[in-house]
Amino acid sequence: MRRAVCPGSFDPITNGHLDIISRASRLYDEVYVAVMINKSKKGLFEIEERIELIRRVTADYGNVRVEAFHGLLVDFCKQRDIPAIVKGLRAVSDFDYELQMAQMNNGLSGVETLFVPTNPTYSFLSSSLVKEVATWGGDVSHLVPPMVLEVLTERLKQDGKQD
Numbered sequence: 001m002r003r004a005v006c007p008g009s010f011d012p013i014t015n016g017h018l019d020i021i022s023r024a025s026r027l028y029d030e031v032y033v034a035v036m037i038n039k040s041k042k043g044l045f046e047i048e049e050r051i052e053l054i055r056r057v058t059a060d061y062g063n064v065r066v067e068a069f070h071g072l073l074v075d076f077c078k079q080r081d082i083p084a085i086v087k088g089l090r091a092v093s094d095f096d097y098e099l100q101m102a103q104m105n106n107g108l109s110g111v112e113t114l115f116v117p118t119n120p121t122y123s124f125l126s127s128s129l130v131k132e133v134a135t136w137g138g139d140v141s142h143l144v145p146p147m148v149l150e151v152l153t154e155r156l157k158q159d160g161k162q163d
Contacts, residue, residue: 074108
């Protein structure tokens with residue numbers, strides 16, 4: 001069985017993330033979406049909420065598993081016999097950092113990293129940018145799945161952040 005992992009914080013998942021996950025799901029028998037737990041960072045959505053949203057928006061793929069992780073990604077990979085990490089690259093600026101990470105991960109464990117160029121439609125997209133624009137009442141409906149838009153809008157209203 002060919003396995004790969006798509007790691008990230010996914011706070012929230014965007015259409016750019018989904019593009020990479022979808023493409024990985026066509027190349028691998030099983031794709032894990034590893035939702036990073038960063039205790040030093042307070043996200044808009046709790047880890048469990050992110051996992052549930054990702055499960056819902058990837059349900060049609062049929063070969064995607066979603067799990068939380070903290071610590072080294074290579075340990076997550078070793079525990080699940082995953083030989084490949086799939087990362088989307090939005091711009092040349094992503095490459096410098098991601099190359100260093102890929103070389104470190106390979107040196108630590110032999111896990112390979114495959115870089116997938118992001119669809120140009122999403123080359124500027126990040127979860128942080130989506131949250132920023134949505135907070136100020138901007139239209140992000142074309143940047144996230146409808147279900148995510150609904151939950152995002154509701155959360156921002158609850159938190160009193162949306163103008």
